[in-house]
Amino acid sequence: MLLAAIAALLLQSAPTSDPCAYDRGAMLALSPEAFDQDLEGGWRSLSDTPDCREAAADLLAAFRTAHWGELTPGELHINYWHEGQLRASLDQRLRAKRLLLAGVNPAITSDGFQDYALGTVAFLDNDREALQAARDRLAATPPPDDWAETVASFREQYGVEVKWPMNLNVLDNMLACFGRSYDEAYEGCKAP
Structure with a gap:
């Protein structure tokens, strides 16, 4: 009985080999x-x-x-x-x-996120024309009045500088990496 209890305790505390395990x-x-x-x-x-x-x-x-x-x-x-x-x-x-x-x-229609989403979906659909149109609409989106505060908040909270329009670089990457995987395009690759 004592050995079984010790074995059970050891199994509970033994590290898992599953890298995806979580509570x-x-x-x-x-x-x-x-x-x-x-x-x-x-x-x-x-x-x-x-x-x-x-x-x-x-x-x-x-x-x-x-x-x-x-x-x-x-x-x-x-x-x-x-x-x-x-x-x-x-x-x-x-x-x-x-x-x-x-x-x-x-x-929320003023932040350009809809165009970012439509551009991402166009990339996944292999529709370069729709991706370009979404990118151009996003690039033309004016910054919100509180943009300076948003930049300061991101810098303070995450230690990152954000540029307007947000996510334009991602759509630019998707155009440069068109036809490649989402991960390649999201991270940015060199044009072929």
């Missing part, structure tokens, strides 16, 4: 802010391991389901968007496109 209960118990915006925790800690992107995408869907009715529209849209990005990374294009479009908050 599901703890993840689902996180606040939406901690789950999504902590760059070293939440779903991002799982997605940083390339072989765990599908597990991270599934975790995003599970979080959305577990917190349905509690998430603000903004939190819901960003959850869909991030799952869509992971599905695109996994070359699950049809699924990714649906999620990416669900990630667009129709109440």
